[in-house]
Amino acid sequence: MIDLQIQSSLTDPSLLVDTAYINGQWCSAKDDATIDVINPSSKKIIATVPDLTVDQVRQAINDANTAWKTWKSSPATERATKLANWYQLMMDNQDDLARIMTLEQGKPLQESKGEITYAASFIKWFAEEARRINGETHPAPTSDRRLMTVKQPVGVCAAITPWNFPAAMITRKCAPAIAAGCTILVKPADLTPLSALALAVLADRAGIPAGVFNVVTGNAKSIGETFTSSEIIRKLTFTGSTKVGSLLMAQSAPTVKRLSLELGGNAPFIVFEDADIDEAVSGLMISKFRNAGQTCVCANRVLVHDKIYDRFTDSLVNAVRTLKVGDGFAENVTIGPLINENAVAKVRAHIEDSLQKGASIAYGEIPSGDDLFVTPTILRDVTTDMLPATEETFGPLAPLIRFHTDEEALKIANETPYGLGAYYYTQNLKRAWHVGENLEFGMIGLNSGVISMDSSPFGGIKLSGVGREGSNLGIEEYLEVKAWHIGSL
Numbered sequence: 240m241i242d243l244q245i246q247s248s249l250t251d252p253s254l255l256v257d258t259a260y261i262n263g264q265w266c267s268a269k270d271d272a273t274i275d276v277i278n279p280s281s282k283k284i285i286a287t288v289p290d291l292t293v294d295q296v297r298q299a300i301n302d303a304n305t306a307w308k309t310w311k312s313s314p315a316t317e318r319a320t321k322l323a324n325w326y327q328l329m330m331d332n333q334d335d336l337a338r339i340m341t342l343e344q345g346k347p348l349q350e351s352k353g354e355i356t357y358a359a360s361f362i363k364w365f366a367e368e369a370r371r372i373n374g375e376t377h378p379a380p381t382s383d384r385r386l387m388t389v390k391q392p393v394g395v396c397a398a399i400t401p402w403n404f405p406a407a408m409i410t411r412k413c414a415p416a417i418a419a420g421c422t423i424l425v426k427p428a429d430l431t432p433l434s435a436l437a438l439a440v441l442a443d444r445a446g447i448p449a450g451v452f453n454v455v456t457g458n459a460k461s462i463g464e465t466f467t468s469s470e471i472i473r474k475l476t477f478t479g480s481t482k483v484g485s486l487l488m489a490q491s492a493p494t495v496k497r498l499s500l501e502l503g504g505n506a507p508f509i510v511f512e513d514a515d516i517d518e519a520v521s522g523l524m525i526s527k528f529r530n531a532g533q534t535c536v537c538a539n540r541v542l543v544h545d546k547i548y549d550r551f552t553d554s555l556v557n558a559v560r561t562l563k564v565g566d567g568f569a570e571n572v573t574i575g576p577l578i579n580e581n582a583v584a585k586v587r588a589h590i591e592d593s594l595q596k597g598a599s600i601a602y603g604e605i606p607s608g609d610d611l612f613v614t615p616t617i618l619r620d621v622t623t624d625m626l627p628a629t630e631e632t633f634g635p636l637a638p639l640i641r642f643h644t645d646e647e648a649l650k651i652a653n654e655t656p657y658g659l660g661a662y663y664y665t666q667n668l669k670r671a672w673h674v675g676e677n678l679e680f681g682m683i684g685l686n687s688g689v690i691s692m693d694s695s696p697f698g699g700i701k702l703s704g705v706g707r708e709g710s711n712l713g714i715e716e717y718l719e720v721k722a723w724h725i726g727s728l
Protein backbone atom coordinates (compact mmCIF):
# COMPACT_ATOMS: atom_id res chain seq x y z
CA MET A 240 0.00 0.00 0.00
CA ILE A 241 1.18 3.50 -0.83
CA ASP A 242 -0.40 6.84 0.02
CA LEU A 243 -1.39 7.88 -3.51
CA GLN A 244 -1.36 11.56 -2.73
CA ILE A 245 2.26 11.32 -1.64
CA GLN A 246 3.15 9.24 -4.67
CA SER A 247 1.65 11.76 -7.04
CA SER A 248 3.68 14.56 -5.42
CA LEU A 249 6.87 13.08 -6.92
CA THR A 250 8.17 14.09 -10.35
CA ASP A 251 8.61 10.37 -11.02
CA PRO A 252 5.92 8.52 -8.99
CA SER A 253 7.36 5.15 -10.01
CA LEU A 254 10.21 5.68 -7.51
CA LEU A 255 7.89 5.06 -4.58
CA VAL A 256 7.29 1.32 -4.40
CA ASP A 257 5.77 -1.03 -1.84
CA THR A 258 7.24 -4.36 -2.96
CA ALA A 259 10.55 -6.07 -2.25
CA TYR A 260 13.15 -6.41 -5.03
CA ILE A 261 14.51 -9.91 -5.47
CA ASN A 262 16.39 -11.24 -8.47
CA GLY A 263 15.13 -8.38 -10.63
CA GLN A 264 11.48 -9.01 -9.67
CA TRP A 265 9.16 -6.93 -7.52
CA CYS A 266 7.39 -9.14 -5.03
CA SER A 267 4.95 -9.13 -2.10
CA ALA A 268 5.10 -11.54 0.83
CA LYS A 269 3.75 -15.00 0.01
CA ASP A 270 1.22 -14.65 2.81
CA ASP A 271 0.61 -10.95 1.99
CA ALA A 272 1.95 -9.89 5.41
CA THR A 273 3.15 -6.29 5.55
CA ILE A 274 4.99 -3.81 7.77
CA ASP A 275 3.81 -0.21 8.18
CA VAL A 276 6.07 2.68 7.25
CA ILE A 277 5.32 5.79 9.30
CA ASN A 278 6.13 9.43 8.72
CA PRO A 279 7.66 10.50 12.07
CA SER A 280 6.47 14.05 11.52
CA SER A 281 2.75 13.32 11.05
CA LYS A 282 2.86 9.85 12.69
CA LYS A 283 0.67 8.71 9.75
CA ILE A 284 1.19 5.50 7.79
CA ILE A 285 2.56 6.41 4.37
CA ALA A 286 3.08 2.93 2.95
CA THR A 287 3.36 -0.74 3.80
CA VAL A 288 6.14 -3.04 2.60
CA PRO A 289 6.27 -6.85 2.47
CA ASP A 290 7.09 -8.87 5.55
CA LEU A 291 8.77 -11.60 3.50
CA THR A 292 8.65 -15.22 4.65
CA VAL A 293 11.81 -17.10 5.60
CA ASP A 294 11.42 -19.23 2.45
CA GLN A 295 11.34 -16.15 0.26
CA VAL A 296 14.53 -14.80 1.87
CA ARG A 297 16.22 -18.20 1.40
CA GLN A 298 15.17 -18.21 -2.24
CA ALA A 299 16.55 -14.68 -2.62
CA ILE A 300 19.90 -15.91 -1.28
CA ASN A 301 19.90 -18.80 -3.77
CA ASP A 302 19.09 -16.42 -6.63
CA ALA A 303 21.90 -14.06 -5.56
CA ASN A 304 24.23 -17.06 -5.60
CA THR A 305 23.20 -17.94 -9.15
CA ALA A 306 23.69 -14.32 -10.22
CA TRP A 307 27.13 -14.28 -8.56
CA LYS A 308 28.37 -17.10 -10.81
CA THR A 309 28.12 -14.71 -13.76
CA TRP A 310 28.76 -11.37 -12.08
CA LYS A 311 32.04 -12.46 -10.48
CA SER A 312 33.68 -12.85 -13.88
CA SER A 313 32.14 -9.79 -15.54
CA PRO A 314 34.75 -7.33 -16.85
CA ALA A 315 35.68 -4.54 -14.44
CA THR A 316 34.64 -1.97 -17.05
CA GLU A 317 31.12 -3.41 -17.14
CA ARG A 318 30.81 -3.20 -13.35
CA ALA A 319 32.23 0.33 -13.40
CA THR A 320 29.87 1.49 -16.15
CA LYS A 321 26.77 0.08 -14.48
CA LEU A 322 27.69 1.66 -11.16
CA ALA A 323 28.37 4.96 -12.93
CA ASN A 324 24.87 4.75 -14.50
CA TRP A 325 23.40 4.14 -11.05
CA TYR A 326 25.26 7.16 -9.68
CA GLN A 327 23.97 9.37 -12.48
CA LEU A 328 20.38 8.19 -12.03
CA MET A 329 20.58 8.98 -8.32
CA MET A 330 21.76 12.50 -9.05
CA ASP A 331 19.14 12.96 -11.80
CA ASN A 332 16.43 11.94 -9.32
CA GLN A 333 17.90 13.68 -6.31
CA ASP A 334 14.81 15.75 -5.48
CA ASP A 335 12.43 12.78 -5.51
CA LEU A 336 14.82 10.58 -3.54
CA ALA A 337 15.19 13.37 -0.97
CA ARG A 338 11.42 13.74 -0.65
CA ILE A 339 11.02 10.00 -0.05
CA MET A 340 13.73 10.16 2.60
CA THR A 341 12.20 13.11 4.45
CA LEU A 342 8.80 11.39 4.36
CA GLU A 343 9.98 8.23 6.08
CA GLN A 344 12.89 9.52 8.17
CA GLY A 345 11.90 13.10 9.03
CA LYS A 346 15.20 14.89 8.35
CA PRO A 347 14.94 18.36 6.75
CA LEU A 348 14.63 18.23 2.96
CA GLN A 349 17.90 20.10 2.49
CA GLU A 350 19.70 17.45 4.59
CA SER A 351 18.02 14.66 2.63
CA LYS A 352 19.29 16.21 -0.60
CA GLY A 353 22.74 16.36 0.98
CA GLU A 354 22.50 12.70 1.93
CA ILE A 355 21.59 11.73 -1.64
CA THR A 356 24.72 13.50 -2.92
CA TYR A 357 26.77 11.82 -0.17
CA ALA A 358 25.20 8.39 -0.86
CA ALA A 359 25.74 8.72 -4.61
CA SER A 360 29.38 9.73 -4.05
CA PHE A 361 30.15 6.21 -2.78
CA ILE A 362 28.74 4.68 -5.96
CA LYS A 363 30.89 7.00 -8.09
CA TRP A 364 33.95 6.31 -5.93
CA PHE A 365 33.60 2.53 -6.14
CA ALA A 366 32.73 2.64 -9.87
CA GLU A 367 36.22 4.11 -10.20
CA GLU A 368 37.78 1.62 -7.75
CA ALA A 369 36.31 -1.34 -9.69
CA ARG A 370 39.03 -0.84 -12.31
CA ARG A 371 41.84 -0.76 -9.75
CA ILE A 372 41.54 -4.22 -8.21
CA ASN A 373 45.12 -5.25 -8.71
CA GLY A 374 47.07 -8.36 -7.81
CA GLU A 375 50.79 -8.66 -6.98
CA THR A 376 53.78 -10.79 -7.80
CA HIS A 377 56.10 -11.94 -5.03
CA PRO A 378 59.70 -13.26 -5.07
CA ALA A 379 59.70 -17.04 -5.55
CA PRO A 380 62.15 -19.24 -3.59
CA THR A 381 63.64 -20.92 -6.70
CA SER A 382 64.13 -19.92 -10.35
CA ASP A 383 61.67 -22.51 -11.67
CA ARG A 384 58.80 -21.15 -9.57
CA ARG A 385 56.59 -18.05 -9.69
CA LEU A 386 54.37 -16.71 -6.96
CA MET A 387 51.55 -14.19 -7.27
CA THR A 388 48.39 -13.07 -5.58
CA VAL A 389 45.06 -12.32 -7.23
CA LYS A 390 42.02 -10.71 -5.65
CA GLN A 391 38.61 -12.24 -6.09
CA PRO A 392 35.13 -11.32 -4.87
CA VAL A 393 34.14 -12.75 -1.50
CA GLY A 394 30.83 -14.10 -2.84
CA VAL A 395 27.23 -13.46 -1.87
CA CYS A 396 27.03 -10.69 0.75
CA ALA A 397 24.30 -9.49 3.08
CA ALA A 398 23.84 -5.99 4.46
CA ILE A 399 21.69 -4.89 7.38
CA THR A 400 21.34 -1.11 7.51
CA PRO A 401 19.97 1.52 9.92
CA TRP A 402 17.32 4.23 9.61
CA ASN A 403 19.46 7.33 10.30
CA PHE A 404 21.03 7.41 6.81
CA PRO A 405 18.51 5.44 4.75
CA ALA A 406 20.43 5.80 1.45
CA ALA A 407 24.10 6.36 2.33
CA MET A 408 24.46 3.32 4.58
CA ILE A 409 23.23 1.19 1.68
CA THR A 410 25.46 2.64 -1.03
CA ARG A 411 28.56 2.66 1.21
CA LYS A 412 28.18 -1.13 1.52
CA CYS A 413 26.62 -2.17 -1.79
CA ALA A 414 28.72 -0.11 -4.20
CA PRO A 415 32.05 -1.70 -3.12
CA ALA A 416 30.44 -5.15 -3.03
CA ILE A 417 29.09 -4.80 -6.58
CA ALA A 418 32.34 -3.20 -7.79
CA ALA A 419 34.29 -6.16 -6.40
CA GLY A 420 32.08 -8.64 -8.26
CA CYS A 421 29.93 -9.73 -5.31
CA THR A 422 26.14 -9.91 -5.25
CA ILE A 423 24.34 -8.48 -2.24
CA LEU A 424 21.05 -8.64 -0.35
CA VAL A 425 20.09 -5.61 1.73
CA LYS A 426 17.72 -5.69 4.68
CA PRO A 427 16.96 -2.00 5.20
CA ALA A 428 15.77 -0.72 8.58
CA ASP A 429 12.07 -1.48 9.02
CA LEU A 430 11.56 2.25 9.69
CA THR A 431 13.02 3.43 6.36
CA PRO A 432 12.63 0.82 3.58
CA LEU A 433 11.25 3.19 0.93
CA SER A 434 14.60 4.88 0.21
CA ALA A 435 16.17 1.43 -0.26
CA LEU A 436 13.43 0.38 -2.68
CA ALA A 437 13.77 3.63 -4.66
CA LEU A 438 17.49 2.84 -5.00
CA ALA A 439 16.50 -0.59 -6.34
CA VAL A 440 14.30 1.00 -9.02
CA LEU A 441 17.32 3.00 -10.16
CA ALA A 442 19.73 0.04 -9.92
CA ASP A 443 17.39 -1.84 -12.24
CA ARG A 444 17.29 1.10 -14.68
CA ALA A 445 21.09 1.38 -14.50
CA GLY A 446 21.35 -2.12 -15.96
CA ILE A 447 22.66 -3.84 -12.82
CA PRO A 448 21.70 -7.45 -13.61
CA ALA A 449 18.97 -9.37 -11.79
CA GLY A 450 20.14 -10.87 -8.51
CA VAL A 451 23.18 -8.60 -8.09
CA PHE A 452 21.43 -6.02 -5.87
CA ASN A 453 18.40 -7.15 -3.86
CA VAL A 454 16.25 -5.51 -1.20
CA VAL A 455 14.49 -7.85 1.23
CA THR A 456 12.05 -6.29 3.68
CA GLY A 457 10.55 -7.89 6.76
CA ASN A 458 11.17 -8.97 10.29
CA ALA A 459 14.68 -7.94 11.35
CA LYS A 460 15.35 -10.83 13.71
CA SER A 461 14.12 -13.46 11.30
CA ILE A 462 16.00 -12.06 8.29
CA GLY A 463 19.11 -11.63 10.47
CA GLU A 464 18.93 -15.30 11.44
CA THR A 465 18.33 -16.40 7.86
CA PHE A 466 21.32 -14.38 6.64
CA THR A 467 23.71 -15.44 9.38
CA SER A 468 22.83 -19.14 9.29
CA SER A 469 23.22 -19.32 5.50
CA GLU A 470 26.26 -21.14 4.19
CA ILE A 471 25.94 -19.32 0.90
CA ILE A 472 26.38 -15.86 2.38
CA ARG A 473 30.12 -15.35 2.91
CA LYS A 474 30.09 -11.82 4.25
CA LEU A 475 27.81 -9.80 6.49
CA THR A 476 28.04 -6.04 6.72
CA PHE A 477 26.05 -4.23 9.39
CA THR A 478 25.57 -0.70 10.68
CA GLY A 479 23.58 -0.26 13.86
CA SER A 480 23.79 -0.75 17.59
CA THR A 481 26.62 -2.58 19.34
CA LYS A 482 24.00 -4.85 20.92
CA VAL A 483 22.67 -6.11 17.59
CA GLY A 484 26.13 -6.07 15.97
CA SER A 485 27.62 -8.37 18.57
CA LEU A 486 24.57 -10.64 18.35
CA LEU A 487 25.06 -10.91 14.57
CA MET A 488 28.77 -11.57 15.13
CA ALA A 489 27.90 -14.48 17.43
CA GLN A 490 25.28 -15.78 14.98
CA SER A 491 27.87 -15.62 12.17
CA ALA A 492 30.45 -17.65 14.09
CA PRO A 493 29.29 -21.16 13.08
CA THR A 494 29.64 -20.29 9.37
CA VAL A 495 32.81 -18.17 9.94
CA LYS A 496 31.64 -15.24 7.86
CA ARG A 497 33.67 -12.19 6.99
CA LEU A 498 32.22 -9.25 8.93
CA SER A 499 32.16 -5.49 8.75
CA LEU A 500 30.46 -3.94 11.76
CA GLU A 501 29.92 -0.23 12.15
CA LEU A 502 28.44 0.11 15.62
CA GLY A 503 27.74 2.70 18.31
CA GLY A 504 29.97 5.58 19.34
CA ASN A 505 30.41 8.06 22.16
CA ALA A 506 32.34 10.81 20.43
CA PRO A 507 34.24 13.38 22.51
CA PHE A 508 34.51 16.91 21.14
CA ILE A 509 37.39 18.68 22.93
CA VAL A 510 37.79 22.44 22.87
CA PHE A 511 41.21 23.47 24.23
CA GLU A 512 41.88 26.91 25.66
CA ASP A 513 43.76 28.04 22.52
CA ALA A 514 40.98 26.95 20.12
CA ASP A 515 39.40 29.33 17.66
CA ILE A 516 36.04 29.46 19.44
CA ASP A 517 34.00 30.48 16.38
CA GLU A 518 35.43 27.58 14.39
CA ALA A 519 34.84 25.16 17.25
CA VAL A 520 31.22 26.29 17.58
CA SER A 521 30.58 25.86 13.84
CA GLY A 522 32.25 22.44 13.88
CA LEU A 523 30.13 21.40 16.83
CA MET A 524 26.93 22.62 15.20
CA ILE A 525 27.55 20.28 12.25
CA SER A 526 28.82 17.36 14.27
CA LYS A 527 26.19 17.60 17.01
CA PHE A 528 22.99 18.75 15.32
CA ARG A 529 23.08 17.20 11.84
CA ASN A 530 20.17 14.76 11.52
CA ALA A 531 18.87 16.07 14.89
CA GLY A 532 21.84 14.46 16.62
CA GLN A 533 21.03 11.01 15.27
CA THR A 534 24.37 10.00 13.74
CA CYS A 535 26.92 7.56 15.10
CA VAL A 536 29.70 10.15 14.83
CA CYS A 537 27.71 12.89 16.57
CA ALA A 538 29.67 14.76 19.22
CA ASN A 539 28.25 13.14 22.34
CA ARG A 540 30.42 14.69 25.05
CA VAL A 541 31.63 18.25 24.65
CA LEU A 542 34.78 18.81 26.74
CA VAL A 543 35.60 22.50 27.20
CA HIS A 544 38.65 24.00 28.95
CA ASP A 545 37.80 25.88 32.14
CA LYS A 546 39.39 29.13 30.86
CA ILE A 547 37.02 29.44 27.89
CA TYR A 548 34.04 27.52 29.29
CA ASP A 549 31.72 30.52 29.73
CA ARG A 550 32.69 32.19 26.46
CA PHE A 551 32.22 28.95 24.55
CA THR A 552 28.87 28.28 26.22
CA ASP A 553 27.55 31.75 25.31
CA SER A 554 28.64 31.40 21.67
CA LEU A 555 27.11 27.96 21.43
CA VAL A 556 23.81 29.16 22.92
CA ASN A 557 23.70 31.95 20.33
CA ALA A 558 24.28 29.47 17.51
CA VAL A 559 21.76 26.92 18.77
CA ARG A 560 19.12 29.65 19.11
CA THR A 561 19.12 29.94 15.30
CA LEU A 562 18.09 26.29 14.78
CA LYS A 563 14.48 25.80 13.75
CA VAL A 564 12.61 22.66 14.77
CA GLY A 565 9.71 21.42 12.63
CA ASP A 566 8.44 19.29 9.77
CA GLY A 567 11.27 18.44 7.37
CA PHE A 568 9.36 19.89 4.41
CA ALA A 569 8.74 23.28 6.06
CA GLU A 570 10.83 26.24 5.00
CA ASN A 571 14.05 26.94 6.98
CA VAL A 572 13.62 23.94 9.29
CA THR A 573 17.02 22.63 10.43
CA ILE A 574 15.92 19.99 12.97
CA GLY A 575 13.22 17.48 12.08
CA PRO A 576 11.40 15.11 14.42
CA LEU A 577 13.29 12.34 16.20
CA ILE A 578 12.63 8.90 14.74
CA ASN A 579 10.28 7.61 17.46
CA GLU A 580 9.13 7.83 21.10
CA ASN A 581 12.06 5.75 22.39
CA ALA A 582 14.51 8.25 20.93
CA VAL A 583 12.74 11.10 22.73
CA ALA A 584 12.61 9.14 25.98
CA LYS A 585 16.38 8.67 25.84
CA VAL A 586 17.04 12.40 25.46
CA ARG A 587 14.64 13.08 28.32
CA ALA A 588 16.36 10.51 30.58
CA HIS A 589 19.78 12.00 29.80
CA ILE A 590 18.63 15.53 30.69
CA GLU A 591 16.79 14.45 33.84
CA ASP A 592 19.69 12.37 35.12
CA SER A 593 22.11 15.28 34.56
CA LEU A 594 19.83 17.82 36.27
CA GLN A 595 19.40 15.53 39.28
CA LYS A 596 23.18 15.21 39.59
CA GLY A 597 23.84 18.97 39.46
CA ALA A 598 23.92 20.08 35.81
CA SER A 599 21.77 22.97 34.55
CA ILE A 600 20.11 23.89 31.27
CA ALA A 601 21.98 26.66 29.40
CA TYR A 602 19.47 26.50 26.56
CA GLY A 603 16.48 24.32 25.68
CA GLU A 604 14.09 22.25 27.74
CA ILE A 605 13.14 18.75 28.86
CA PRO A 606 11.15 17.09 26.01
CA SER A 607 7.54 16.67 27.01
CA GLY A 608 4.94 14.00 26.29
CA ASP A 609 5.00 11.99 23.08
CA ASP A 610 6.05 14.90 20.90
CA LEU A 611 8.84 13.80 18.52
CA PHE A 612 9.93 17.42 17.97
CA VAL A 613 12.69 18.04 20.50
CA THR A 614 14.21 21.46 21.20
CA PRO A 615 18.01 21.38 20.84
CA THR A 616 19.33 21.60 24.38
CA ILE A 617 22.64 22.58 25.97
CA LEU A 618 23.54 21.37 29.45
CA ARG A 619 26.26 23.05 31.51
CA ASP A 620 28.30 21.66 34.40
CA VAL A 621 27.93 18.09 33.20
CA THR A 622 30.24 15.60 34.93
CA THR A 623 31.45 12.16 33.92
CA ASP A 624 29.01 10.33 36.21
CA MET A 625 25.98 11.64 34.30
CA LEU A 626 24.22 9.63 31.57
CA PRO A 627 25.21 11.77 28.55
CA ALA A 628 28.87 11.12 29.44
CA THR A 629 28.53 7.36 29.47
CA GLU A 630 25.89 6.58 26.81
CA GLU A 631 25.25 7.71 23.25
CA THR A 632 22.31 10.17 23.44
CA PHE A 633 21.40 10.03 19.72
CA GLY A 634 19.49 13.29 19.94
CA PRO A 635 19.94 17.07 19.91
CA LEU A 636 21.57 17.40 23.33
CA ALA A 637 24.99 19.00 23.89
CA PRO A 638 26.39 18.29 27.38
CA LEU A 639 29.29 20.60 28.29
CA ILE A 640 31.95 19.03 30.55
CA ARG A 641 34.66 21.22 32.08
CA PHE A 642 38.35 20.20 32.11
CA HIS A 643 41.60 21.82 33.28
CA THR A 644 44.55 19.95 31.68
CA ASP A 645 45.33 18.12 28.43
CA GLU A 646 45.84 14.85 30.29
CA GLU A 647 42.49 15.19 32.03
CA ALA A 648 40.77 15.86 28.68
CA LEU A 649 42.45 12.82 27.08
CA LYS A 650 41.58 10.62 30.03
CA ILE A 651 37.90 11.59 29.91
CA ALA A 652 37.80 11.29 26.11
CA ASN A 653 39.22 7.75 26.14
CA GLU A 654 37.18 6.60 29.13
CA THR A 655 34.62 4.78 26.99
CA PRO A 656 34.37 1.28 25.56
CA TYR A 657 33.56 2.90 22.18
CA GLY A 658 36.05 4.19 19.63
CA LEU A 659 34.37 5.59 16.54
CA GLY A 660 34.76 9.36 16.04
CA ALA A 661 36.49 12.09 18.09
CA TYR A 662 37.03 15.80 17.50
CA TYR A 663 39.42 18.35 18.98
CA TYR A 664 40.10 22.02 18.47
CA THR A 665 43.48 23.61 19.12
CA GLN A 666 45.91 25.97 17.35
CA ASN A 667 48.92 24.51 19.19
CA LEU A 668 51.01 22.17 17.04
CA LYS A 669 52.55 20.21 19.88
CA ARG A 670 49.17 19.67 21.52
CA ALA A 671 47.60 18.76 18.17
CA TRP A 672 50.08 15.90 17.68
CA HIS A 673 50.06 14.67 21.25
CA VAL A 674 46.28 14.55 21.52
CA GLY A 675 45.80 13.14 18.02
CA GLU A 676 48.22 10.30 18.66
CA ASN A 677 46.59 9.42 21.97
CA LEU A 678 42.89 9.54 21.12
CA GLU A 679 41.70 5.93 20.92
CA PHE A 680 39.25 6.28 18.02
CA GLY A 681 39.02 5.13 14.40
CA MET A 682 38.42 8.65 13.07
CA ILE A 683 39.56 11.97 14.48
CA GLY A 684 38.82 15.52 13.36
CA LEU A 685 41.39 18.21 14.22
CA ASN A 686 39.71 21.61 13.83
CA SER A 687 37.02 19.85 11.79
CA GLY A 688 33.48 18.79 12.61
CA VAL A 689 33.27 16.65 9.47
CA ILE A 690 34.99 13.27 9.31
CA SER A 691 33.02 11.26 6.76
CA MET A 692 33.40 11.35 2.98
CA ASP A 693 33.88 8.92 0.09
CA SER A 694 37.69 9.18 0.09
CA SER A 695 38.23 8.57 3.82
CA PRO A 696 38.05 5.27 5.70
CA PHE A 697 35.04 5.16 8.00
CA GLY A 698 35.01 2.80 10.96
CA GLY A 699 35.81 2.32 14.58
CA ILE A 700 37.76 0.35 17.14
CA LYS A 701 36.77 -1.36 20.43
CA LEU A 702 32.97 -1.73 20.77
CA SER A 703 32.48 0.54 17.75
CA GLY A 704 33.17 -2.32 15.38
CA VAL A 705 35.48 -3.89 12.83
CA GLY A 706 36.31 -3.01 9.23
CA ARG A 707 36.38 0.18 7.20
CA GLU A 708 33.99 1.62 4.63
CA GLY A 709 34.75 4.10 1.85
CA SER A 710 38.26 5.04 0.63
CA ASN A 711 40.69 2.65 -1.06
CA LEU A 712 40.18 0.28 1.90
CA GLY A 713 36.41 -0.10 1.46
CA ILE A 714 36.59 -2.49 -1.48
CA GLU A 715 39.10 -4.77 0.28
CA GLU A 716 36.30 -5.80 2.64
CA TYR A 717 34.64 -7.54 -0.33
CA LEU A 718 37.76 -9.19 -1.77
CA GLU A 719 39.64 -12.37 -0.93
CA VAL A 720 43.35 -12.70 -1.61
CA LYS A 721 44.34 -15.90 -3.38
CA ALA A 722 48.01 -16.91 -3.33
CA TRP A 723 48.94 -18.63 -6.61
CA HIS A 724 52.06 -20.82 -6.65
CA ILE A 725 53.36 -21.95 -10.02
CA GLY A 726 56.04 -24.66 -10.18
CA SER A 727 58.02 -26.62 -12.84
CA LEU A 728 58.67 -23.66 -15.13
Ligand code: ADP
Binds near residue numbers: 426478484
Ligand atom coordinates in the same frame (compact mmCIF):
# COMPACT_ATOMS: atom_id res chain seq x y z
P1 ADP B 1 19.27 1.42 15.98
O1 ADP B 1 19.38 1.53 17.46
O2 ADP B 1 20.10 2.38 15.21
O3 ADP B 1 17.88 1.25 15.46
P2 ADP B 1 19.62 -1.39 15.59
O4 ADP B 1 20.88 -2.11 15.78
O5 ADP B 1 18.47 -1.71 16.47
O6 ADP B 1 20.05 0.12 15.67
O7 ADP B 1 19.12 -1.50 14.10
C1 ADP B 1 19.97 -1.47 12.96
C2 ADP B 1 19.47 -2.47 11.97
O8 ADP B 1 19.49 -3.76 12.58
C3 ADP B 1 18.04 -2.25 11.49
O9 ADP B 1 17.96 -2.63 10.12
C4 ADP B 1 17.26 -3.22 12.34
O10 ADP B 1 16.06 -3.61 11.71
C5 ADP B 1 18.23 -4.38 12.42
N1 ADP B 1 18.03 -5.30 13.55
C6 ADP B 1 17.53 -5.04 14.77
N2 ADP B 1 17.50 -6.16 15.54
C7 ADP B 1 18.01 -7.16 14.77
C8 ADP B 1 18.28 -8.57 14.97
N3 ADP B 1 18.00 -9.17 16.11
N4 ADP B 1 18.81 -9.26 13.95
C9 ADP B 1 19.10 -8.66 12.78
N5 ADP B 1 18.89 -7.35 12.53
C10 ADP B 1 18.36 -6.61 13.50
